[in-house]
Amino acid sequence: MTLSIPFDNSYARLPDSFYARLTPARVAAPELIAFNMPLAEELGISGTDDPLLAAIFGGNTLPEGADALAQIYAGHQFGGFSPQLGDGRALLLGEVIDRSGTRRDIQLKGSGPTPFSRRGDGRAALGPVLREYLLSEAMHALGVPTTRALAAVRTGEDVYRETILPGAVFTRVASSHIRVGTFQLFASRQQYPELQQLFEYTRDRHYPETKTPGELLAAVCQRQAALVAQWMSLGFIHGVMNTDNCTLSGETIDYGPCAFMDQYHPDTVYSSIDQHGRYAYQAQADIIVWNMAQLATAMVPLVQDQDAAVSEFTEIINAMPNLIRGEWLNRFGAKLGLAAPQPEDARLIADLLHMMQAGGSDFTNTFRALASGSARDEITDRESYDAWHARWQERIASEAAPEARMHAVNPAFIARNHRVEQMISAALEGDDSLFHHLCAVLSRPYEDQPDAEELRRPPLPSEVVQATFCGT
Numbered sequence: 001m002t003l004s005i006p007f008d009n010s011y012a013r014l015p016d017s018f019y020a021r022l023t024p025a026r027v028a029a030p031e032l033i034a035f036n037m038p039l040a041e042e043l044g045i046s047g048t049d050d051p052l053l054a055a056i057f058g059g060n061t062l063p064e065g066a067d068a069l070a071q072i073y074a075g076h077q078f079g080g081f082s083p084q085l086g087d088g089r090a091l092l093l094g095e096v097i098d099r100s101g102t103r104r105d106i107q108l109k110g111s112g113p114t115p116f117s118r119r120g121d122g123r124a125a126l127g128p129v130l131r132e133y134l135l136s137e138a139m140h141a142l143g144v145p146t147t148r149a150l151a152a153v154r155t156g157e158d159v160y161r162e163t164i165l166p167g168a169v170f171t172r173v174a175s176s177h178i179r180v181g182t183f184q185l186f187a188s189r190q191q192y193p194e195l196q197q198l199f200e201y202t203r204d205r206h207y208p209e210t211k212t213p214g215e216l217l218a219a220v221c222q223r224q225a226a227l228v229a230q231w232m233s234l235g236f237i238h239g240v241m242n243t244d245n246c247t248l249s250g251e252t253i254d255y256g257p258c259a260f261m262d263q264y265h266p267d268t269v270y271s272s273i274d275q276h277g278r279y280a281y282q283a284q285a286d287i288i289v290w291n292m293a294q295l296a297t298a299m300v301p302l303v304q305d306q307d308a309a310v311s312e313f314t315e316i317i318n319a320m321p322n323l324i325r326g327e328w329l330n331r332f333g334a335k336l337g338l339a340a341p342q343p344e345d346a347r348l349i350a351d352l353l354h355m356m357q358a359g360g361s362d363f364t365n366t367f368r369a370l371a372s373g374s375a376r377d378e379i380t381d382r383e384s385y386d387a388w389h390a391r392w393q394e395r396i397a398s399e400a401a402p403e404a405r406m407h408a409v410n411p412a413f414i415a416r417n418h419r420v421e422q423m424i425s426a427a428l429e430g431d432d433s434l435f436h437h438l439c440a441v442l443s444r445p446y447e448d449q450p451d452a453e454e455l456r457r458p459p460l461p462s463e464v465v466q467a468t469f470c471g472t
């Protein structure tokens with residue numbers, strides 16, 4: 001049986017200063033954990049059996065038409081600039097045009113060392129691979145623009161982190177892997193012809209409706225503003241919003257130390273390495289502006305009249321907080337059942353959030369309970385809640401079918417971090433059943449699933465875990 005992937009590799013046609021061409025390193029005993037058949041069909045991939053899929057998506061067999069390469073990029077990590085990062089453990093196999101006509105990257109992550117590995121081994125551990133698979137598919141099911149998960153394969157080899165862990169390879173699908181850091185690389189090296197080529201490539205691939213660098217920048221800012229507001233409306237904390245983890249496409253990328261918040265608090269941080277809360281839940285709205293300012297800075301050399309570029313780009317960046325506020329209002333307004341939220345509704349939303357914060361309410365369950373009338377049970381200050389509830393009822397009295405609207409945006413099921421950790425612990429013992437169960441439940445997050453009710457429960461104090469970089 002053969003596997004056919006209809007590759008059409010445009011990035012590989014860019015100059016070789018954009019990447020290093022190489023083949024994946026072999027693994028000892030590839031074993032398929034998961035293959036995302038609906039996504040494969042979307043991509044036009046056909047002809048599949050498990051050993052062949054394991055060989056291809058473990059990196060042992062290069063599929064016909066692939067042109068594997070590690071992409072180069074730079075990036076600000078926790079605010080400090082790294083002039084050269086690049087795929088240190090990932091390889092772009094190539095691109096396909098999917099059924100809807102969109103170009104999509106297929107990339108192996110954990111496929112061995114590359115010229116950009118620095119001191120890393122080029123590998124990924126099983127836990128983070130399963131976490132990325134589950135989280136990215138859960139985000140997709142929630143309606144969030146995101147990279148997708150095509151496959152996860154055990155390698156049969158160990159990786160050495162704080163402890164010895166089983167290795168795995170993850171196959172990621174993305175509408176591209178162009179990062180703010182990709183622009184920063186060429187700008188910081190003053191490779192202006194490449195910067196121009198990258199700009200044209202990005203524009204043609206993602207924003208064909210734009211012409212100038214300023215128009216492209218504004219379009220990216222719009223998508224990123226929408227993305228961050230959507231994350232926040234779901235209680236999602238990305239955890240590592242470095243500029244190399246910030247895409248031009250507006251998709252969420254790199255599910256490292258990320259998590260959905262359980263108890264609502266705006267300062268919530270999950271990542272153990274984010275010691276100053278740079279990427280805390282609430283800080284995400286400011287950080288995305290900072291990241292876009294880095295993109296703007298990198299794009300200035302694209303414009304001949306640089307003073308004009310600086311003032312145009314500054315205006316675009318300065319407009320972002322308002323954009324985010326607007327997106328936030330729409331998202332949170334919908335969570336309260338409002339079809340057309342107004343600026344004055346921000347007070348109503350904020351007052352609910354304050355009550356949730358004061359009592360440590362569960363973010364997801366409180367919003368889900370609004371439509372069924374049981375949100376009062378989630379709030380400790382009942383008197384304040386009753387007063388708020390009366391204001392809210394008055395506001396939505398004229399809304400048609402607010403319950404349906406609320407159910408469509410307030411999920412019942414999110415990937416709770418303690419469940420993700422339990423899933424990883426089981427997989428480390430060779431039991432993948434919880435992984436598959438979570439994938440199935442989280443593929444329908446807005447539906448009531450009485451059989452899976454236990455997965456809605458917030459963690460007990462003993463179950464709370466911090467997301468960490470441990471064992472990436």
Ligand SMILES: Nc1ncnc2c1ncn2[C@@H]1O[C@H](COP(=O)(O)OP(=O)(O)OP(=O)(O)O)[C@@H](O)[C@H]1O
Binds near residue numbers: 089117118122255
């Ligand atoms: N085990 C490793 N071996 C080599 N390089 C690594 C390893 N882990 C991370 N890196 C590199 O360190 C940099 C930052 O890592 P980060 O965890 O943000 O990325 P990642 O999860 O590997 O990749 P991506 O951003 O593509 O999801 C990247 O250049 C990445 O390739």
